[in-house]
Amino acid sequence: MEPIALAKAPGGGGRNLVLILDYGSQYTHLITRRIRQLSVFSLCISGTSSLSSIAELKPRVVILSGSPHSVHADGAPSFPDGFVRYAEDNSVYVLGICYGMQLIVQNLGGVVTVGEKQEYGKMEISVEEECGLYGPEALGGTQTVWMSHGDEVVKLPEGFTVAARSLQGSVAAIENHARRFYGLQYHPEVTHSPQGVETLRHFLFDVCGVTADWEMQDVLEEEIKVTKRMVGPDEHVICALSGGVDSTVAATLVHKAIGDRLHCIFVDTGLLRYKERERVMSTFQSDLHLPVICIDASDQFLSKLKGVKDPECKRKIIGREFISIFDDFAQELEKKLGKKPTFLVQGTLYPDVIESCPPPGSGKTHSHTIKSHHNVGGLPEDMKLKLIEPLKCLFKDEVRKLGGILNVPESFLKRHPFPGPGLAVRVLGDVTEGNALEILRQVDEIFIQSIKEAGLYDSIWQAFAVFLPVQSVGVQGDHRTHSHVVVLRAITSEDGMTADWYYFDHKFLVDVVRKICNNVRGVNRVCQDITSKPPATVEWE
Numbered sequence: 375m376e377p378i379a380l381a382k383a384p385g386g387g388g389r390n391l392v393l394i395l396d397y398g399s400q401y402t403h404l405i406t407r408r409i410r411q412l413s414v415f416s417l418c419i420s421g422t423s424s425l426s427s428i429a430e431l432k433p434r435v436v437i438l439s440g441s442p443h444s445v446h447a448d449g450a451p452s453f454p455d456g457f458v459r460y461a462e463d464n465s466v467y468v469l470g471i472c473y474g475m476q477l478i479v480q481n482l483g484g485v486v487t488v489g490e491k492q493e494y495g496k497m498e499i500s501v502e503e504e505c506g507l508y509g510p511e512a513l514g515g516t517q518t519v520w521m522s523h524g525d526e527v528v529k530l531p532e533g534f535t536v537a538a539r540s541l542q543g544s545v546a547a548i549e550n551h552a553r554r555f556y557g558l559q560y561h562p563e564v565t566h567s568p569q570g571v572e573t574l575r576h577f578l579f580d581v582c583g584v585t586a587d588w589e590m591q592d593v594l595e596e597e598i599k600v601t602k603r604m605v606g607p608d609e610h611v612i613c614a615l616s617g618g619v620d621s622t623v624a625a626t627l628v629h630k631a632i633g634d635r636l637h638c639i640f641v642d643t644g645l646l647r648y649k650e651r652e653r654v655m656s657t658f659q660s661d662l663h664l665p666v667i668c669i670d671a672s673d674q675f676l677s678k679l680k681g682v683k684d685p686e687c688k689r690k691i692i693g694r695e696f697i698s699i700f701d702d703f704a705q706e707l708e709k710k711l712g713k714k715p716t717f718l719v720q721g722t723l724y725p726d727v728i729e730s731c732p733p734p735g736s737g738k739t740h741s742h743t744i745k746s747h748h749n750v751g752g753l754p755e756d757m758k759l760k761l762i763e764p765l766k767c768l769f770k771d772e773v774r775k776l777g778g779i780l781n782v783p784e785s786f787l788k789r790h791p792f793p794g795p796g797l798a799v800r801v802l803g804d805v806t807e808g809n810a811l812e813i814l815r816q817v818d819e820i821f822i823q824s825i826k827e828a829g830l831y832d833s834i835w836q837a838f839a840v841f842l843p844v845q846s847v848g849v850q851g852d853h854r855t856h857s858h859v860v861v862l863r864a865i866t867s868e869d870g871m872t873a874d875w876y877y878f879d880h881k882f883l884v885d886v887v888r889k890i891c892n893n894v895r896g897v898n899r900v901c902q903d904i905t906s907k908p909p910a911t912v913e914w915e
């Protein structure tokens with residue numbers, strides 16, 4: 375992770391930054407989200423970051439996350455040497471969550487052992503009559519929390535007191551006000567801890583004295599300033615526009631900063647959906663008023679993909695072709711402007727950054743080792759264009775809010791995500807075989823239009839169809855058919871990192887399957903994908 379680049383983030387550094395040190399818990403990014411929802415700027419970096427990179431960010435509060443590791447195991451990750459001294463010398467407040475609390479206890483002279491019983495799931499805790507970690511309304515009461523641990527604290531370090539216990543008697547929360555160290559054995563960040571957000575709110579505002587000053591308007595102003603500073607007064611910038619939320623918001627923001635020195639390019643890869651090129655270009659012109667050039671590169675993409683079946687090979691080919699088109703575009707512009715563009719705008723989001731930098735030994739895999747997302751990590755090392763990524767610190771819902779402030783039309787902001795490799799990751803195997811792409815376009819269009827007509831589009835995070843390179847036997851109009859199988863996939867999600875499948879009612883499914891089989895030649899069987907992520911991913915390749 376890049377603490378230095380992120381320190382320049384809007385609101386980054388100083389009085390109100392809450393810095394999360396990530397030890398690999400599956401919930402770490404939720405802590406960041408909950409704190410941002412309280413209008414406080416929060417960043418997450420690797421739990422094993424150096425002391426200097428932590429200090430450079432000047433956090434007011436440091437939260438140590440949970441972890442799949444045990445503090446007893448060899449090589450278990452921990453904060454850097456000198457961290458406790460640094461925190462005390464600089465009046466930094468430290469909150470350990472689960473593993474983070476166990477780290478505090480072990481490092482400050484207490485004892486953590488392997489518990490006789492593990493505690494997983496919902497538990498009741500009782501809050502002490504007097505303690506600082508909880509607000510007045512919680513004192514002396516009980517609350518339901520979400521536990522997920524096997525180790526337990528059996529002896530507190532000197533100067534610490536118990537702030538809450540589980541009903542079985544184990545330590546659920548600790549504090550040492552004088553030294554500004556606190557710990558929660560449970561996870562306040564998950565919705566199964568109903569008072570968790572209130573506990574975080576009380577801790578941040580009433581205990582640590584943080585103020586709620588992180589607003590999207592400030593992010594916008596800061597990012598415009600940063601972009602102006604980065605791009606010299608006569609330099610030109612390219613932006614690859616897909617018609618999706620991220621690149622549209624990024625382009626609108628950069629256009630506000632540098633005006634018509636921004637040159638947008640939309641690539642028809644031949645892998646787009648039904649009438650997508652016409653629809654995207656006409657909404658760009660009518661609603662966005664951004665200068666956009668459309669390049670038809672469908673032959674180039676499809677000829678390179680001919681005969682290629684392996685999903686990773688397909689993705690790599692597509693990533694390479696995109697960059698070669700951007701390079702050609704830069705050269706074309708040089709002829710016209712007498713100056714080569716020096717920057718490329720990308721709509722990279724914060725989850726891309728988080729997923730690209732897992733803490734060592736966390737067991738998390740780099741997202742592009744699962745699949746190579748064409749815009750992250752897939753960029754050539756010798757790339758000449760410098761990157762501008764104004765959304766690098768934001769989650770998708772935050773980008774949608776920012777787009778709202780920039781008056782980006784709802785039609786863009788509410789669009790479901792569509793991956794850069796397009797239908798190539800939805801036609802399994804060779805995309806050029808038969809008329810797979812055409813069949814998929816028709817099925818996808820019927821599915822999406824039916825979702826829109828049923829008023830379900832905004833409740834679904836992403837929906838699409840998949841073409842399988844298998845044929846099954848059917849009977850249509852008394853004829854035997856041997857035709858293709860297609861799959862419908864619709865998911866709910868917060869940020870695409872995890873997902874659940876969407877439950878359609880019976881009538882919707884009956885209607886949509888009938889429409890597909892009656893209207894799309896070459897399809898006689900429709901399935902629905904009801905797998906969550908994990909274990910599946912959203913796209914099929």
Ligand SMILES: Nc1ncnc2c1ncn2[C@@H]1O[C@H](COP(=O)(O)OP(=O)(O)OP(=O)(O)O)[C@@H](O)[C@H]1O
Pocket residue numbers: 613614615616617618619620621622639640641642643719720721722749789790791792793794795
């Ligand atoms: N057809 C395309 N033409 C030009 N650039 C593209 C195209 N498809 C993708 N890109 C580039 O790749 C980046 C990543 O694509 P991605 O799909 O993650 O983001 P998006 O399209 O902006 O938003 P969304 O996730 O909502 O679809 C885009 O921000 C854009 O810069």
Ligand SMILES: O=c1[nH]c(=O)c2[nH+]cn([C@@H]3O[C@H](COP(=O)(O)O)[C@@H](O)[C@H]3O)c2[nH]1
Pocket residue numbers: 689745746747748749791792793794795836870871907910911912913914
């Ligand atoms: O621009 C993109 N380039 C890609 O290569 C890519 N692969 C997946 N996706 C989108 O990312 C989200 C998560 O998808 P997966 O669970 O399939 O990884 C989903 O929203 C996917 O549509 C991509 N977007």
Ligand SMILES: NC(=O)CC[C@H](N)C(=O)O
Pocket residue numbers: 399439440441442443444445471472473474522523524525526
């Ligand atoms: N969720 C956690 O942080 C768990 C910490 C540690 N692995 C335990 O089982 O106690």
Ligand SMILES: [Mg+2]
Pocket residue numbers: 616618619791792793794
């Ligand atoms: Mg997209």
